[in-house]
Amino acid sequence: MPAAPGSALSVPEVVVAELVIPARPAFPPTVPAPASYTPAQYNPAPHTPEQYTPEPYTPDPPAPSRPEPATAPTPGPAIQPMFTRAPGLNWAGPGDHWSRAWALDALDGNAAPPAGPEPAPDPRAAAGQAPTPADIQLIRASLAVVEPVADRATAHFYALIFLHHPEVRALFPAAMDVQRDRLFRALLMAGRNADDLVGLTEYLTGLGRGHRKYGTLTGHYGPVGECLIAALERFCGNRWDSATELAWRRAYGLISKIMIEAAEGAAKTSPPWWQAEVVEHRQRTPDIAVVTVRPDQAYPYRAGQYTTLETPWWPRVWRHFSFATAPRPDGLLTFHVKAVQAGWVSNALVRRAAPGDVLRLGPPAGAMVVDHGSGTDLVCLGGGTGIAPISALVEEIAAYGPAGRSVEVFYGARRHGELYELETLRRLAGRNPWLSVRAVVSDERVATAEALPGDLPDLIGSYGPWAGRAAYLSGPAAMVRRACAALLRSGMADTDIHHDLAAG
Numbered sequence: 001m002p003a004a005p006g007s008a009l010s011v012p013e014v015v016v017a018e019l020v021i022p023a024r025p026a027f028p029p030t031v032p033a034p035a036s037y038t039p040a041q042y043n044p045a046p047h048t049p050e051q052y053t054p055e056p057y058t059p060d061p062p063a064p065s066r067p068e069p070a071t072a073p074t075p076g077p078a079i080q081p082m083f084t085r086a087p088g089l090n091w092a093g094p095g096d097h098w099s100r101a102w103a104l105d106a107l108d109g110n111a112a113p114p115a116g117p118e119p120a121p122d123p124r125a126a127a128g129q130a131p132t133p134a135d136i137q138l139i140r141a142s143l144a145v146v147e148p149v150a151d152r153a154t155a156h157f158y159a160l161i162f163l164h165h166p167e168v169r170a171l172f173p174a175a176m177d178v179q180r181d182r183l184f185r186a187l188l189m190a191g192r193n194a195d196d197l198v199g200l201t202e203y204l205t206g207l208g209r210g211h212r213k214y215g216t217l218t219g220h221y222g223p224v225g226e227c228l229i230a231a232l233e234r235f236c237g238n239r240w241d242s243a244t245e246l247a248w249r250r251a252y253g254l255i256s257k258i259m260i261e262a263a264e265g266a267a268k269t270s271p272p273w274w275q276a277e278v279v280e281h282r283q284r285t286p287d288i289a290v291v292t293v294r295p296d297q298a299y300p301y302r303a304g305q306y307t308t309l310e311t312p313w314w315p316r317v318w319r320h321f322s323f324a325t326a327p328r329p330d331g332l333l334t335f336h337v338k339a340v341q342a343g344w345v346s347n348a349l350v351r352r353a354a355p356g357d358v359l360r361l362g363p364p365a366g367a368m369v370v371d372h373g374s375g376t377d378l379v380c381l382g383g384g385t386g387i388a389p390i391s392a393l394v395e396e397i398a399a400y401g402p403a404g405r406s407v408e409v410f411y412g413a414r415r416h417g418e419l420y421e422l423e424t425l426r427r428l429a430g431r432n433p434w435l436s437v438r439a440v441v442s443d444e445r446v447a448t449a450e451a452l453p454g455d456l457p458d459l460i461g462s463y464g465p466w467a468g469r470a471a472y473l474s475g476p477a478a479m480v481r482r483a484c485a486a487l488l489r490s491g492m493a494d495t496d497i498h499h500d501l502a503a504g
């Protein structure tokens with residue numbers, strides 16, 4: 001059960017007001033046939049479709065003693081599952097292989113146990129209860145012992161999983177690099193925050209939905225919980241006792257319940273992953289490519305959100321990328337990718353991917369979306385390829401109409417040559433008087449007609465005041481943190497600052 005790559009389990013830092021979305025120009029999402037690809041120009045590499053052949057769909061035998069999964073809710077008008085009856089796709093609608101697997105597992109008793117009586121002597125018997133305040137204290141005390149040796153505890157945790165449940169190994173990448181400590185740390189952090197039900201539910205719901213793409217099933221949660229308890233027991237030493245075990249079992253019961261319910265809910269309406277064929281690959285700088293893909297089914301998302309992406313060259317290694325455009329009538333999705341040092345996925349996408357290659361996408365995630373019912377003025381900061389979700393947000397505002405608001409975009413790069421999205425943004429600003437775009441370069445300290453010299457966070461502090469506006473920030477984590485501080489200093493309310501730092 002790998003944790004979502006890049007996720008740091010913390011109470012989400014993004015605050016989104018209840019969205020009131022006015023009607024927008026409706027278009028049915030259509031995904032065009034692969035008619036006119038740009039010829040492969042960028043190191044076309046042989047595609048290995050066998051890695052992406054979905055598990056063949058074999059209809060389940062009738063199971064009269066078990067109820068069918070609930071019927072999917074009627075999808076919204078703009079989002080229609082497209083090929084739900086087509087063979088060979090990874091999802092065939094409610095009642096398919098995946099939905100039934102979830103439902104049957106739950107009925108077999110692998111779901112989190114229901115709430116039980118008051119603490120019983122056997123920690124397993126009482127694990128279905130919500131953790132108490134005393135449990136949280138015990139969990140935090142045990143974390144104080146485990147966290148300094150988290151590396152060893154993590155290795156032990158995975159060793160236990162793979163030793164006792166070898167069937168789970170295939171869900172993880174061959175090389176357990178970044179993945180290695182994410183699940184364990186995510187579980188530890190969820191335990192620490194088990195008293196913040198709202199934050200925990202928001203985070204774990206996304207995590208549970210996202211885990212479907214790994215092939216995680218309800219039945220996996222029980223064994224993972226046992227390995228968690230065993231690893232904690234071993235590394236807590238004298239700090240471990242039956243009350244601490246009970247506290248962790250309750251916390252894990254809550255964590256797994258939220259994730260399982262989220263996954264089962266998602267299984268009724270969406271596939272665990274989408275396959276998406278590269279239809280365009282544009283090299284914008286030596287290290288940055290803009291990659292456009294055609295998903296195999298309609299892919300509903302909002303501007304400002306991100307997804308996880310897997311390439312055929314690094315199976316089961318997933319990385320986050322933001323959607324770089326608002327949802328389009330042709331159903332295509334665009335990503336901005338910078339090849340980073342030792343970045344397996346990013347280097348493959350920038351230097352190897354070509355039209356015809358097939359990627360996999362996880363579900364959309366993230367709450368950095370705009371409330372189109374509000375006329376609040378916006379200030380948006382995009383640093384480097386972090387400009388991708390900002391471009392998408394601005395496009396979506398143009399599609400919905402600005403509702404009387406103004407939008408100021410500050411676009412930062414290290415050098416002029418890296419401002420690959422500036423021309424597009426300036427064209428959009430030329431057509432939309434509510435939009436202004438300023439570019440900033442940090443490493444070439446000369447003012448030009450194109451860009452101001454300076455650091456984005458410093459520059460944003462020198463403009464303003466920003467009180468009463470809402471901010472959308474995206475880019476390197478240090479840049480986002482410094483810009484947050486500058487905006488707070490200039491009078492902006494904490495709740496008006498939106499970013500997805502936790503997504504990495």
Ligand SMILES: NC(=O)C1=CN([C@@H]2O[C@H](COP(=O)(O)OP(=O)(O)OC[C@H]3O[C@@H](n4cnc5c(N)ncnc54)[C@H](O)[C@@H]3O)[C@@H](O)[C@H]2O)C=CC1
Pocket residue numbers: 320321322323335336337338382383384385386387388389411412413414440441442443455456457474475476477478479482504
């Ligand atoms: N590709 C995507 O879809 C998305 C990428 N991101 C993130 O955006 C980042 C983009 O990285 P690059 O393009 O390499 O950006 P970069 O390192 O070239 O920097 C871009 C801008 O951020 C500023 N900056 C960098 N470090 C700073 C610091 N410590 N303090 C203040 N300002 C700083 C630079 O001066 C420049 O203006 C990555 O961390 C990526 O994870 C975020 C959202 C979406």
